[in-house]
Amino acid sequence: MVAWRFGRTTGRLLGAILLGAASLSAGEAAARVTRIAVDATEPVAGAIPGERITGRAFGELDPADAANAIITDLRLAPRNAAGRVEYVARFTLTKPADMTRASGVLWYDLVNRGAPVEPGVGATTPLQFGHVALISGWQGDLAQTDRNWAVRVPVARNPDGSAVTGPVLARLADSRPGTRSRPLVMLGTPIVYDAASLDTSRARLISKASETRAGEVGGVREIPADAFAFADCTNTPFPGTPNPRMLCLRDGFDPALLYELTYEARDPLVLGVGMAAMRDVATFFRHEARDDAGNANPVAGRITHAVAQGISQSGNALKTFLHLGFNRDEAGRRVFDGANPHIAGRLTAVNLRFGLPSGSGTLYEPGGEGVLWWERYEDTARGRPAAGLLDRCRATDTCPLIFETFGAAEFNARLMTAALTGTTGRTDLPLPANVRRYYFPGTTHGGDREGGFAHAPQPAAGCGLPRNPNPETETMNALQVALVEWVTRGVEPPPGVFPMHRDNQLAENTREAMGFPAIPNAPAPTGLAIGVMDYDFGDALNTNDFSGVITRQPPAIRRIIPALMPRVDRDGNETAGVPSVLHQAPLGTYTGWNVVAGGFFRGQPCGGGLTGGYIPFARTAAEREATGDPRPSLEERYGSQEGYLCVVRAAARQGVSARTLLSQDADRLIEQAAASRNLPETPANDAARVTAARLCRG
Numbered sequence: 028m029v030a031w032r033f034g035r036t037t038g039r040l041l042g043a044i045l046l047g048a049a050s051l052s053a054g055e056a057a058a059r060v061t062r063i064a065v066d067a068t069e070p071v072a073g074a075i076p077g078e079r080i081t082g083r084a085f086g087e088l089d090p091a092d093a094a095n096a097i098i099t100d101l102r103l104a105p106r107n108a109a110g111r112v113e114y115v116a117r118f119t120l121t122k123p124a125d126m127t128r129a130s131g132v133l134w135y136d137l138v139n140r141g142a143p144v145e146p147g148v149g150a151t152t153p154l155q156f157g158h159v160a161l162i163s164g165w166q167g168d169l170a171q172t173d174r175n176w177a178v179r180v181p182v183a184r185n186p187d188g189s190a191v192t193g194p195v196l197a198r199l200a201d202s203r204p205g206t207r208s209r210p211l212v213m214l215g216t217p218i219v220y221d222a223a224s225l226d227t228s229r230a231r232l233i234s235k236a237s238e239t240r241a242g243e244v245g246g247v248r249e250i251p252a253d254a255f256a257f258a259d260c261t262n263t264p265f266p267g268t269p270n271p272r273m274l275c276l277r278d279g280f281d282p283a284l285l286y287e288l289t290y291e292a293r294d295p296l297v298l299g300v301g302m303a304a305m306r307d308v309a310t311f312f313r314h315e316a317r318d319d320a321g322n323a324n325p326v327a328g329r330i331t332h333a334v335a336q337g338i339s340q341s342g343n344a345l346k347t348f349l350h351l352g353f354n355r356d357e358a359g360r361r362v363f364d365g366a367n368p369h370i371a372g373r374l375t376a377v378n379l380r381f382g383l384p385s386g387s388g389t390l391y392e393p394g395g396e397g398v399l400w401w402e403r404y405e406d407t408a409r410g411r412p413a414a415g416l417l418d419r420c421r422a423t424d425t426c427p428l429i430f431e432t433f434g435a436a437e438f439n440a441r442l443m444t445a446a447l448t449g450t451t452g453r454t455d456l457p458l459p460a461n462v463r464r465y466y467f468p469g470t471t472h473g474g475d476r477e478g479g480f481a482h483a484p485q486p487a488a489g490c491g492l493p494r495n496p497n498p499e500t501e502t503m504n505a506l507q508v509a510l511v512e513w514v515t516r517g518v519e520p521p522p523g524v525f526p527m528h529r530d531n532q533l534a535e536n537t538r539e540a541m542g543f544p545a546i547p548n549a550p551a552p553t554g555l556a557i558g559v560m561d562y563d564f565g566d567a568l569n570t571n572d573f574s575g576v577i578t579r580q581p582p583a584i585r586r587i588i589p590a591l592m593p594r595v596d597r598d599g600n601e602t603a604g605v606p607s608v609l610h611q612a613p614l615g616t617y618t619g620w621n622v623v624a625g626g627f628f629r630g631q632p633c634g635g636g637l638t639g640g641y642i643p644f645a646r647t648a649a650e651r652e653a654t655g656d657p658r659p660s661l662e663e664r665y666g667s668q669e670g671y672l673c674v675v676r677a678a679a680r681q682g683v684s685a686r687t688l689l690s691q692d693a694d695r696l697i698e699q700a701a702a703s704r705n706l707p708e709t710p711a712n713d714a715a716r717v718t719a720a721r722l723c724r725g
Contacts (some may be wrong), residue, residue: 122154216386246284259275332514365430400446404449411486448591458523469617474607535592536590616644670718
């Protein structure tokens with residue numbers, strides 16, 4: 028196995044060393060899976076026939092073990108007779124039926140809100156390469172069903188047995204007319220904690236007539252305590268049937284208003300146990316022959332390397348996992364040799380009291396409080412000491428090789444400016460030797476997953492611009508292969524490419540600074556990027572570690588650190604990064620931003636800022652001139668269908684050569700482009716004929 032070392036540890040890492048460097052022998056292991064139970068086994072068809080095994084992993088943690096000390100409220104969790112804290116995680120292991128065909132790689136996918144991310148058209152699977160694929164539950168706030176993967180974690184209780192309580196914030200908007208009661212949510216994320224008291228005089232409810240993403244509000248009104256109840260009024264008149272997880276309004280919800288409830292909740296889940304469960308389940312299948320009861324590990328002795336990938340919310344969780352030191356197992360071994368947090372621009376609230384790991388980063392949601400950068404950096408803007416995401420794994424020599432992959436929406440809505448340039452935004456932060464960063468220009472969150480080269484716009488639900496069809500799938504296919512080659516054989520991956528200050532590729536979030544064209548009837552990107560909110564959640568929150576207790580809800584906003592955005596060309600398309608074939612042969616402008624079409628948040632970033640947009644080019648010069656569109660038409664760009672295909676073929680060849688596109692994906696994309704028929708087969712005029720000929724010569 029390749030060893031990755033990062034130089035002598037300095038005194039500034041002393042705290043991380045004390046927290047994570049203690050090593051236990053296997054015989055003294057205090058955090059581990061003690062038993063697995065197989066619930067179902069089924070065959071999997073494919074070029075490599077497979078077998079899918081689903082079951083439960085039973086584990087236990089020692090609260091006194093230094094490897095678990097970071098887990099918030101672990102010492103308040105109930106213990107078994109041995110003094111350990113127990114958990115149960117659902118898992119699914121997909122492996123070659125004939126393990127002699129296994130590659131030796133364990134590919135661990137972090138589930139997103141309990142479920143695997145649905146692959147896009149053309150996405151590869153681990154089994155295609157002979158990898159053993161593993162998923163397991165890490166979110167303790169989810170109810171386990173037969174359709175998701177969760178982990179059962181304990182509830183924290185005070186030493187005297189009384190309930191632990193604390194402040195929680197609920198936010199509800201866009202109610203349907205006539206609604207009188209609603210479940211308590213944080214703008215769509217269910218709150219799984221009961222109100223500590225049904226006495227509304229101990230809570231505060233306000234309504235807002237307006238609110239911006241920066242926290243500017245208008246029309247704030249205090250709602251009297253006797254006008255609302257913790258209750259369900261669906262079938263019962265106010266004050267309804269008591270319910271500690273629902274809000275009932277005597278006068279009903281106004282669809283034009285946002286409602287914000289601050290109240291005391293009780294019985295927080297010890298959610299950080301989920302990070303340890305992920306660690307222990309992965310290391311069990313990687314290293315152990317059998318469990319304590321003698322049940323065999325079905326892939327024992329066949330795993331030589333392990334790679335983890337998290338996408339979006341689960342990518343944030345993977346960054347959190349690494350940052351908190353969980354990539355070192357109970358025996359001091361590296362858990363994952365490779366890691367790919369994809370489209371993940373923040374951390375996950377999995378190690379907070381009353382945390383909501385399913386949150387999506389809307390206003391007042393934590394996520395940007397912790398360290399956002401790989402290398403050590405002193406956050407002077409927020410007055411925080413130097414720290415980096417890899418401090419703990421460096422102290423124990425357990426850091427993985429890392430691909431960080433993301434697209435335009437993550438600049439727009441997921442704090443990637445701070446990850447790249449720090450909180451001052453004035454310089455390019457260095458990357459460690461074990462990290463490669465790849466940027467996918469002009470993509471929505473995760474890229475379009477349907478594939479194809481359609482010019483006709485398709486609606487994006489609730490948004491002002493059509494759906495962005497720009498994909499990430501094919502680039503991710505190639506990079507996943509490259510990451511495995513780097514991990515298993517030491518093959519240097521393709522050079523990382525992303526927007527940088529030094530290349531003048533980042534700008535303030537205004538149309539003018541970004542160079543975005545004035546396109547008729549299209550919104551501008553000005554002000555749509557979401558900056559880092561410097562929240563004050565109270566002194567009990569360890570901000571750099573993003574762990575501990577929130578004592579102030581809603582948080583005060585000390586300041587907003589503005590986001591930068593990539594510069595664009597005359598078409599409004601970004602120029603830095605690893606572009607898809609479609610981005611290199613564009614049929615329109617592809618943005619990582621969009622606007623809400625209606626409702627309370629009209630005109631603000633659509634999909635929480637994660638939904639991109641598409642503005643197609645005119646087909647002909649005459650159409651373009653009729654609307655005043657400054658962007659050249661398809662006819663002016665490509666001349667004919669053959670001219671367009673020549674551009675597609677050249678982009679595909681370049682991608683294969685650069686190892687950012689697999690050859691089979693290149694062939695498939697060329698076939699899709701040929702079938703699209705967005706231009707006439709025969710050039711319509713002499714200018715179009717000349718254009719097509721030039722493109723096909725070059």
